[in-house]
Amino acid sequence: MKPVADRPRAAYARPVIDSGLCDRAGRHVTLRAVDDANWRAVADIAPRDDQRDRVPALAARYLVLTMRSDVWTSLAVCADEAVVGHIMWGVDDDASRWIGGMVIDAAEQDRGVGRAAVRSLADWLAIQDGGHPVRLSYHPDNAPAARLYTSLGFAPTGAMEDDELVAELTHG
Numbered sequence: 001m002k003p004v005a006d007r008p009r010a011a012y013a014r015p016v017i018d019s020g021l022c023d024r025a026g027r028h029v030t031l032r033a034v035d036d037a038n039w040r041a042v043a044d045i046a047p048r049d050d051q052r053d054r055v056p057a058l059a060a061r062y063l064v065l066t067m068r069s070d071v072w073t074s075l076a077v078c079a080d081e082a083v084v085g086h087i088m089w090g091v092d093d094d095a096s097r098w099i100g101g102m103v104i105d106a107a108e109q110d111r112g113v114g115r116a117a118v119r120s121l122a123d124w125l126a127i128q129d130g131g132h133p134v135r136l137s138y139h140p141d142n143a144p145a146a147r148l149y150t151s152l153g154f155a156p157t158g159a160m161e162d163d164e165l166v167a168e169l170t171h172g
């Protein structure tokens with residue numbers, strides 16, 4: 001996850017990002033603004049215990065981060081009406097779009113939600129304001145994340161951000 005520049009978020013605000021994708025159970029996966037109705041459910045999103053060396057124990061940490069500045073924008077990952085994950089996006093100084101804060105609740109993993117969420121956000125960011133690069137980063141030891149991002153068209157750029165590989169969307 002890379003720090004990014006402040007940008008007015010109003011220009012990008014959308015209540016729902018919906019690419020029409022479903023998980024493997026046929027649930028409709030959407031990305032929704034964090035609001036008064038869903039913020040508690042987003043805050044409670046928790047990875048598996050063995051994933052806590054990669055991500056915070058609760059998505060609440062990401063919500064605090066995104067509330068503290070305009071750098072990142074948190075979104076609720078929803079499967080039908082259930083909040084099942086968190087994802088966030090931001091804009092860097094070079095106008096590249098970044099995806100971060102990807103975590104699917106432990107009980108909801110391996111159902112195709114993560115794939116649908118990253119695909120939806122990447123597609124949405126790729127069409128904002130003239131096709132700026134869409135990037136993310138992951139730890140080289142995070143095999144599930146590496147497989148997911150690679151299969152969606154993210155290729156390592158050769159750059160590192162802290163101890164994470166930077167990858168850029170190369171095709172849809």
Ligand SMILES: CC(C)(COP(=O)(O)OP(=O)(O)OC[C@H]1O[C@@H](n2cnc3c(N)ncnc32)[C@H](O)[C@@H]1OP(=O)(O)O)[C@@H](O)C(=O)NCCC(=O)NCCS
Nearest residue numbers: 051102103104109110111112113114115138144145147148
């Ligand atoms: C990485 C993560 C977001 C994937 O979400 P998910 O909903 O479980 O993923 P999906 O079910 O959509 O699977 C998508 C792909 O991820 C990969 N994947 C998921 N679980 C995996 C596992 N246990 N082992 C290896 N690959 C795995 C596979 O490539 C899978 O491809 P498939 O759709 O062909 O099966 C989820 O495991 C998670 O929240 N992990 C903890 C937080 C984290 O590591 N975030 C990424 C930080 S960069």
